[in-house]
Amino acid sequence: xxxxxxxxxxxxxxxxxxxxxxxxxxxxxxxxxxxxxxxxxxxxxxxxxxxxxxxxxxxxxxxxxxxxxxxxxxxxxxxxxxxxxxxxxxxxxxxxxxxxxxxxxxxxxxxxxxxxxxxxxxxxxxxxxxxxxxxxxxxxxxxxxxxxxxxxxxxxxxxxxxxxxxxxxxxxxxxxxxxxxxxxxxxxxxxxxxxxxxxxxxxxxxxxxxxxxxxxxxxxxxxxxxxxxxxxxxxxxxxxxxxxxxxxxxxxxxxxxxxxxxxxxxxxxxxxxxxxxxxxxxxxxxxxxxxxxxxxxxxxxxxxxxx
Amino acid sequence: xxxxxxxxxxxxxxxxxxxxxxxxxxxxxxxxxxxxxxxxxxxxxxxxxxxxxxxxxxxxxxxxxxxxxxxxxxxxxxxxxxxxxxxxxxxxxxxxxxxxxxxxxxxxxxxxxxxxxxxxxxxxxxxxxxxxxxxxxxxxxxxxxxxxxxxxxxxxxxxxxxxxxxxxxxxxxxxxxxxxxxxxxxxxxxxxxxxxxxxxxxxxxxxxxxxxxxxxxxxxxxxxxxxxxxxxxxxxxxxxxxxxxxxxxxxxxxxxxxxxxxxxxxxxxxxxxxxxxxxxxxxxxxxxxxxxxxxxxxxxxxxxxxxxxxxxx
Numbered sequence: 001x002x003x004x005x006x007x008x009x010x011x012x013x014x015x016x017x018x019x020x021x022x023x024x025x026x027x028x029x030x031x032x033x034x035x036x037x038x039x040x041x042x043x044x045x046x047x048x049x050x051x052x053x054x055x056x057x058x059x060x061x062x063x064x065x066x067x068x069x070x071x072x073x074x075x076x077x078x079x080x081x082x083x084x085x086x087x088x089x090x091x092x093x094x095x096x097x098x099x100x101x102x103x104x105x106x107x108x109x110x111x112x113x114x115x116x117x118x119x120x121x122x123x124x125x126x127x128x129x130x131x132x133x134x135x136x137x138x139x140x141x142x143x144x145x146x147x148x149x150x151x152x153x154x155x156x157x158x159x160x161x162x163x164x165x166x167x168x169x170x171x172x173x174x175x176x177x178x179x180x181x182x183x184x185x186x187x188x189x190x191x192x193x194x195x196x197x198x199x200x201x202x203x204x205x206x207x208x209x210x211x212x213x214x215x216x217x218x219x220x221x222x223x224x225x226x227x228x229x230x231x232x233x234x235x236x237x238x239x240x241x242x243x244x245x246x247x248x249x250x251x252x253x254x255x256x257x258x259x260x261x262x263x264x265x266x267x268x269x270x271x272x273x274x275x276x277x278x279x280x281x282x283x284x285x286x287x288x289x290x291x292x293x294x295x296x297x298x299x300x301x302x303x304x305x306x307x
Numbered sequence: 308x309x310x311x312x313x314x315x316x317x318x319x320x321x322x323x324x325x326x327x328x329x330x331x332x333x334x335x336x337x338x339x340x341x342x343x344x345x346x347x348x349x350x351x352x353x354x355x356x357x358x359x360x361x362x363x364x365x366x367x368x369x370x371x372x373x374x375x376x377x378x379x380x381x382x383x384x385x386x387x388x389x390x391x392x393x394x395x396x397x398x399x400x401x402x403x404x405x406x407x408x409x410x411x412x413x414x415x416x417x418x419x420x421x422x423x424x425x426x427x428x429x430x431x432x433x434x435x436x437x438x439x440x441x442x443x444x445x446x447x448x449x450x451x452x453x454x455x456x457x458x459x460x461x462x463x464x465x466x467x468x469x470x471x472x473x474x475x476x477x478x479x480x481x482x483x484x485x486x487x488x489x490x491x492x493x494x495x496x497x498x499x500x501x502x503x504x505x506x507x508x509x510x511x512x513x514x515x516x517x518x519x520x521x522x523x524x525x526x527x528x529x530x531x532x533x534x535x536x537x538x539x540x541x542x543x544x545x546x547x548x549x550x551x552x553x554x555x556x557x558x559x560x561x562x563x564x565x566x567x568x569x570x571x572x573x574x575x576x577x578x579x580x581x582x583x584x585x586x587x588x589x590x591x592x593x594x595x596x597x598x599x600x601x602x603x604x605x606x607x608x609x610x611x612x613x614x615x616x617x618x619x620x
Contacts, residue, residue: 136325139597141559144577148330148593151581152337227450231563234452235578250453254567257460264460268453275448 027288034284040277048094057085059092060242068260078262080252086262089244090270096233096245097226097274100161104225105218107165108172113214115169116176117203121184131177134170142167146228150237160238164228168221175217179210212289219282223275230271246270308612315605319598324376326597327590331372334586340364341388341584362388362587375590384591389583394591397576402595405572408564409557411488412496413550419500424507424546425539428515439504446501452563455494459567462490472569487568495564499553506549510542517541548611555603558596 029035047054056076063083071078077086119130137145149163150156183189183206192205230247232238239245246267253263342358359365362385363374378385384394427439449457462468469489514520515538523533562574569575573592580588 132322132325135322136329139322139326139601140593141556141596141600143562144559144574144593144596147562147574147578148581148589149333151578152333152339152584154338223448230450231452234450234563235566247450250456254456257456258464261460264453264456268449268457271450271453272445272448276444279444279447 024288028284031284031287033280034287037277037280037284040273041281044094044274044277045098047091048098051091051095055085055088055091057088059084059088059244061085062242068256068263070260071262077266078260080249080260080263081256086249086266089249090246090266093244093246093249093267093270094274096157096239096243097229097271100157100164100229101222101225103161104164104168105221107161108168108221109214109218111165112169112172113176116173117180117206119173120177120180121203121206127177130173134173137166137170138174142224143228143231146232147235147237150232155237155240157239157243160229160232163232164225167228168225171221172214172217175213176210179213180206183209212285215289216282216286219278219285223278223282226271226275226278230267311612312605312609315608319601319605322601323594323597327376327594328372330590330593331368331375334584334589335368335371339584341586344584345389362386364586379594384594385587387580387585387588389580389585389588394587397588398573398591398595401571401573401576401592404570405558405561405565405574408488408491408495408561408570408572409554411492412557412561413499413554415492415496416499416503416553417550419496420503420507421546423500423504425511425534427504427508428511428542429534431512439508443501443505446497446499446504449497450563451494451498451560452567454497455490455564455567458490458494491561491564491568491570494567495557495561498560499557502553503546503549507542507546510545511538514538514542544611544614547614548607551603551607551610555600558599 061084063079066075066079066083067081069075069079069083075085075087077090079085080089115130115134119127145167146160146163149166150159153159153162186209189202189205192202197205229238229245230250233245233247234251236248236251239248241248250264250267253260253267256263342355342362342364346355346358356365363371366374375385382395384398386393387397390397423439423442427436430436459471463471470486471490472487520533520537523537524530528537558573561572562578564570565572565574566578573596576588577592577596579585580592
């Protein structure tokens with residue numbers, strides 16, 4: 001899917017050939033959907049950081065006299081079955097979603113990237129062993145693996161982060177490995193080696209050249225983690241009450257669908273806006289950094305599923 | 308070709324052994340004793356020990372694994388600690404439900420995505436295309452259980468068109484047995500609608516710009532012939548491959564849908580087994596799901612090379 005006009009293709013060529021982060025950045029800004037996504041995501045981040053300051057009520061404060069009130073001027077998004085302010089819960093829920101997303105991506109980067117680099121760079125038996133190990137993780141539907149790990153370790157946010165990080169690690173490793181394999185044989189790497197550069201320096205060059213693939217995967221992983229956290233919390237395996245999480249609140253809203261539809265609409269909208277802005281951002285980054293990726297014939301065969 | 312197929316199939320047991328060993332270690336090394344959880348704290352230690360012995364939990368880990376593997380090869384996955392049932396019989400109950408649900412979701416996804424993908428490729432950058440883009444965006448960003456709640460609210464609670472429950476219940480009429488699958492499969496299949504529409508759109512656009520399409524048009528073939536015989540046939544190659552891959556995913560991601568609609572499928576079985584630390588069920592079900600997932604992936608690769616003669620393994 002492209003959001004760019006037909007003339008964008010020539011524009012991309014310039015970015016690719018003459019390089020420069022500024023050109024890529026300008027290309028990104030040209031993409032309206034991507035810019036909107038970036039702005040939305042920044043707003044959500046600010047809201048999450050400033051949650052204690054801007055949330056109108058305590059998200060866990062129970063006030064039964066106010067329960068199941070529809071949206072009003074005092075409670076913009078209404079109240080839930082304990083009389084808790086839904087808007088405040090959504091604001092605090094953003095904290096959970098974003099912090100899980102961030103931790104998962106950092107974990108997957110810290111573990112998957114070295115594995116992929118080593119595997120792609122050394123090749124041979126090391127490569128075979130590492131990749132078969134990663135394949136082992138990938139033979140399992142990601143969400144069920146998450147359910148299994150969190151269920152066994154005990155329902156808790158930290159375990160959710162760990163589980164989702166483990167789920168995403170092999171995906172990062174795979175992508176970094178194939179990108180490394182492609183870059184390793186390039187002339188400039190041979191030239192660097194001929195100049196007598198050490199392994200560290202060569203790896204540094206490789207890393208610099210596969211960065212765009214990693215950046216795009218980070219956005220994919222981030223939105224997948226947000227949805228997965230919501231799913232696990234929905235199943236009762238994630239955040240425990242009274243803390244608020246979008247998925248958890250959705251699960252509780254099921255009981256009041258007839259009387260209080262705002263209870264399930266608010267978290268649904270929150271998740272959608274968050275995931276959509278990350279996806280827009282990711283699409284924009286991909287178009288700006290990897291101009292050829294959207295043309296590929298068989299894009300998704302090894303691509304991770306969004307959930 | 309056949310050599311490739313056999314090599315891929317030959318890899319399955321190796322991967323499965325790695326997977327099951329990992330699950331075995333994770334399951335046994337995390338805190339919580341299934342027998343203690345089941346019997347409670349007041350039971351006599353002797354009774355606990357007896358049951359532990361019965362389930363071989365008192366033996367060394369490697370022995371437990373080897374004995375389990377031996378049984379698996381002989382078609383025995385053990386007995387559930389929690390339910391008075393063998394794992395195999397639990398599987399024969401749960402697998403068909405999950406399979407049917409995944410199949411229904413995939414049929415929905417294919418039926419919707421083929422017209423959407425073709426129309427949006429032909430009417431590129433028109434309102435129809437933007438509408439399709441909107442649909443795929445929603446499919447990618449709404450979690451299936453949230454969509455399920457929206458559908459339940461609109462179609463069941465407000466319009467009272469479709470039942471929410473009923474899968475697994477015995478029913479008399481055909482509609483009564485199909486109806487309960489409609490809402491869950493719509494909610495479950497939406498992601499695949501997005502994935503498949505996006506894929507078909509881009510591969511259609513790709514194919515339509517090929518020289519042989521111009522040739523076909525230039526020699527005066529009917530536009531519909533060009534579209535169906537020359538364009539669609541080629542554009543469907545990655546599409547068909549993707550269906551196989553996504554089908555494997557569907558079995559795995561339907562746990563939230565099963566949970567929402569109280570469907571007795573594989574996902575809820577694993578969820579309960581994990582919470583209750585029902586080791587034999589966890590091991591048996593993960594083995595089956597991993598095998599299924601592996602098989603659909605291999606099937607996808609084989610399909611790809613069968614459909615596209617240029618691909619040779």
